[in-house]
Amino acid sequence: MASTTQPQSPALPHWEETPADLRAAIREIKPALRARIEASGRTVAEVFAAVEERIKARIAETEADRERGAEVWPVLEYADIANGTVTPEQLAKLKRRGCLIVRGHFPREQALAWDADIVDYVERNEFFETYRGPGDNFFGSVGSKPEIYPIYWSQAQMQARQSDRMAAVQSFLNSFWKHTSEDGTQWFDPNRDALYPDRIRRRPPGADSSGLGTHCDPGTLDLWMTEEYQKAFRHLFDGTVEAYDPWDAAHRTTGPQYPGSTMCSAFRTFQGWTALSDMDNDQGVLHTVPIPEIMAYLLLRPLLPDVPEDSMCGATVNQVFPVTKRWHPLLYSALTPISDVRAGDSVWWHCDMIHSVAPVENQQGWGNVMYIPAAPWCPRNERYAAEVREAFATGSSPSDFPAEHYERIWTDRFTQDQLNDTGRRGLGLD
Secondary structure (H helix, E strand, C coil): CEECCECCECCCEECCCCCCCHHHHHHHHHHHHHHHHHCCCCCHHHHHHHHHHHHHHHHHHHHHHHHCCCCCCCEEEHHHHHHCCCCHHHHHHHHHHCEEEEECCCCHHHHHHHHHHHHHHHHHCCHHHHCCCCCCCCCCCECCECCEECCCCCHHHHHHHCCHHHHHHHHHHHCCCECECCCCCECCEEEEECCCCCCEEEECCCCCECCEEEEECCCCCHHHHCHHHHHHCHHHHCCCHHHCCCCECCCCCCCCCCCCCCCCCCCCCEEEEEECCCECCCCCCEEECCCCCHHHHHHHHHHCCCCCCCCCCCCCCCCCEECCCCCCHHHHHHCEECCCECCCCEEEEECCCCEEECCECCCCCCEEEEECCECEECHHHHHHHHHHHHHHHHCCCCCCCCCCCHHHHCCCCCCHHHCCHHHHHHCCCC
């Protein structure tokens, strides 16, 4: 363990690898964070109150939109993104809400054909005869067949990942972030994506699903305990919370993350998925708390006196970051579902944002998606790309996911000779 120093502020301890004694590390970091905040002349309670007031205002805006029937989630047409005709009002709403639905991102017929291709791919390779059950407990399964398919290298997924239409939307979303600092440090390249490989979901009609609990994904204890994240969230930890910008990528793309079965090695500006079927918004769909600056609330909440000194409100390694009614009841009133989507639409949300998937009984229609985020090229993503290249070449499961490796012996998976320029750049093969 080493120490950082900043002028006129108490040093923070930091652990660049997972602490051997998590509770002891929490008991060490919490008073250090409080001392750093209080060196600003404000108490922790005063700083948290300022954050809470800001969050309450955002929640009130969300509730007001819902009450008058206005769309909480911004909705843009792909053609407007491609043609540069998104209005200033739409841009402002996207930045304020941190989430987006892109209508017609892909032609509906293309998305439906990809869905059919995936079915053909898994059936031809006898996936259901060899499926061994979930490789992790991150998502539930439905019935005797999986809801989340541990499939990464189908023609459909790779065609979508390296398509010009996907690259256009990813670059558009990356542009909302401050990716270059005043000193010239470029934290990521907004026009190059790392093609982060993820799985697919296929939920059949009639399915019962328990959904996915309310959480966020940028990290766990490393958000408080590693040096780069302490710098990324510097305004939260030095009492200047009004200056905190959730769209500033500084220091997010360079530091380590504590390993775990639910971690994401890549930096994502936005998480996302592309719909492969039509889905109504009451059929077990994604919900978010549409407040991108929510991390200010989540990271400061454990410093209040009602939280045990060895607890970070339930956050720990090797699990997703939980958002619970015990510690965060205020936030639940802002949980908002997406609008109805059609095959070919895509859905995006800021990497820090709280989200969940609602439960459903006797689902009407299919609920099929490909998970494809915006993961711009940066030091963290370049490191992970080396592991992705190996998994791609061998048909293996990427290292962020359980080592299931179904596709190693499958026929008709996507191969290197099918990569276009975007695909080669995204895998670091240019």
